[in-house]
Amino acid sequence: MSLIKFEYADALKFVTENEIRDLAAEVKKAGVMLERGTGEGNDFLGWYKLPKKRRKAEIAKVLSAAKEIRRTSEVLVVIGIGGSYLGARAAIEALTDPFYNIRALTGKKRANTAVFFAGNSISPEYLLALEEIVGKRDFSVNVISKSGTTTEPAVTFRFFKELLEKKYGKEGAAKRIYATTDRARGALKTMADREGYKTFVIPDDVGGRFSVLTPVGLLPMAVAGIDINAVLEGASEAYDEFANNELAGNACNLYAAARTALYRKGKEVEILVNYEPCLHFVSEWWKQLYGESEGKDGKGIFPASCDFTTDLHSMGQYIQDGKRILFETVLNVEKPRRDVVIGTDAENLDGLNYLAGKGMDYVNKQAAAGTAMAHVDGGVPNLKITMETLDAKNFGALVYFFERACGVSGYMLGVNPFNQPGVEAYKKNMFRLLGKPGY
């Protein structure tokens, strides 16, 4: 049985079945480029077969570090930006809940370790607010950076390293710092070797936005109590199912084809929609994956996201009636992990008794169905990705589904989906303004 399903019936008013099927040859060509490594960016295809690699020693090391962190620390500060934080944050919020940290900090001491993300901005206010929470508690740091010199995480690491050293001494601090970095080179690797930090490897051939299934994502996930073996198993099953170059019957290739067909018809904005607030950061992760892979050479779908029904009361009007440059991709979770039965009220002043005895999830699903109909009527094509439930295995499958579809889509668009030259532009200007040596 498929872990991830894909439907595009609600896009067929805007693009025909034949127009999608006609993309089979392009899909195949793109797929072969991924498989054989014959396309641009082929030095960053490590993610492609990653789920099939046996990495028992690495997983054991991650699990052992996570156990140690949970034993010694009320808080783990994860320092990283972009692909070095979005995947882990997406996983933790999706697989626990948006209040995980509050429960960890207010529950039985060290029953759970809170996980805070830092080093993903240059805001002093954020850093000081976080220090207030972290400073008085036992904490560890997982610093994630290929080079160790990216400004945001580097500045933040200096800050927390000093805090750790003040609190635990230099040796004590070193035991609480976990560096996820290059195998051999770079400032962070050098520092880690010199000071004796435990290290985890970011593979050379896996770019940041494709790194969630490496220790980059796995260590923070494991600290939050997520079953990382199940995540990897889900990704592995998704590989088995989707890593082929057929269009018919391949949900992953069909998603790539459908969104490409819609883009070519002038639908330039894709909104990833969910109906579960805990999926908010899955959308943020997805926005980096697709935006950074496709947004180049003056091309690409602009990736946006909405949390419904929440944002039906903010973005809903625009989606229904605004400029017709949009399509939606709904991330549907078939079965909720928990449900609430709506109660009866004798007076029924709110008029809700017609829902009494029904589960909220049932109401949520009817909202989703009603919204899809309304938006299609309003001129917004709807695609739908369904996962059976929100657990570690399905999350892993979803990650691989989106990664592979992104590679296929990017090659179909005619860009190198695995570089990000545009990210350097602001850095160069910033370094020059800051007077960095060499700029």
Added chain:
Amino acid sequence: MSLIKFEYADALKFVTENEIRDLAAEVKKAGVMLERGTGEGNDFLGWYKLPKKRRKAEIAKVLSAAKEIRRTSEVLVVIGIGGSYLGARAAIEALTDPFYNIRALTGKKRANTAVFFAGNSISPEYLLALEEIVGKRDFSVNVISKSGTTTEPAVTFRFFKELLEKKYGKEGAAKRIYATTDRARGALKTMADREGYKTFVIPDDVGGRFSVLTPVGLLPMAVAGIDINAVLEGASEAYDEFANNELAGNACNLYAAARTALYRKGKEVEILVNYEPCLHFVSEWWKQLYGESEGKDGKGIFPASCDFTTDLHSMGQYIQDGKRILFETVLNVEKPRRDVVIGTDAENLDGLNYLAGKGMDYVNKQAAAGTAMAHVDGGVPNLKITMETLDAKNFGALVYFFERACGVSGYMLGVNPFNQPGVEAYKKNMFRLLGKPGY
């Protein structure tokens, strides 16, 4: 001195000074429609002069309720969707910090009251996760709904009302429920009168997305310890400064004109950008304000948002090099409330010593300057809105600045900026699917 400044020099490669000045007559016409109430939607212009109304009794009542809630409750659950939650959430995060609730719940008991938002989705998982936090603590509820029958808040209110009644008995619960609703009509007003809840009024002529300066926004803000008189004073000063129909010298009208000029040149997506994570929900509030006001009749700028430098490592590539359908509006805060001086490191392995002794805010500002240059070079016009610092008064001014510019922009676009007919479409389908009587 202006509370809010506006610059458009970084848009002048894409639209000329004359093209903006030529809009003076349109701006004036739109402004007169707002002032005299001669345009469509003129029954919802209550927000326009709201900051100048003396509302001493109402403010006193809000402050007294807030004091009572802070005395009796560790948590306030605010139940509302769209305009009934975004403004308060934006204010609380901007004026405290993203960890306000964690500090409230882990600090000295009742030194601060945590404020959680609910009733803004139909997710049972979210509700149950929130119940785990709220249920074991003393709490109160502020339910915000004009009608009292909107599905999301109504279902959620049933849930928390039952929880309160179980915990405190029917009478005790009634003392802990604060209803912000219609002056005279509707299910919530009827229920409040019958059960004896304290009530606050949503004025008839103020739509949800313009309601943050009414008790809708003010009560939750006051509970979080925000100086609501300062917020209102800021809005009042912004009214004095911007509620005129000149273009030259009026930051508010210039923002409306510049974004209109860019839209007419094919820039169909506006990204509101900040460099302070605590402004994230100001952008969410802004997205409702602009998206719901302008996105109709097949027209309107698609409102998106980014938190920088965070999202430079996710959306940055697209913005730099993707489809040229974008412009950015940067929300700049001149002086941070607190700063962190970057330390020296003897070994300097991260190469950051060139920044030693500098404030992080200085680095953040250079990142902003470097980014603006890079994005303009890449073909993305940049607008810039500056507030001196992030305090209650400036927040109030910013709210009024954006509200007024939105009214002017909407009329310039030729739509009714004060209705939201498209929001009903999904509801009708949903009610039909749910078998609601009458559908």
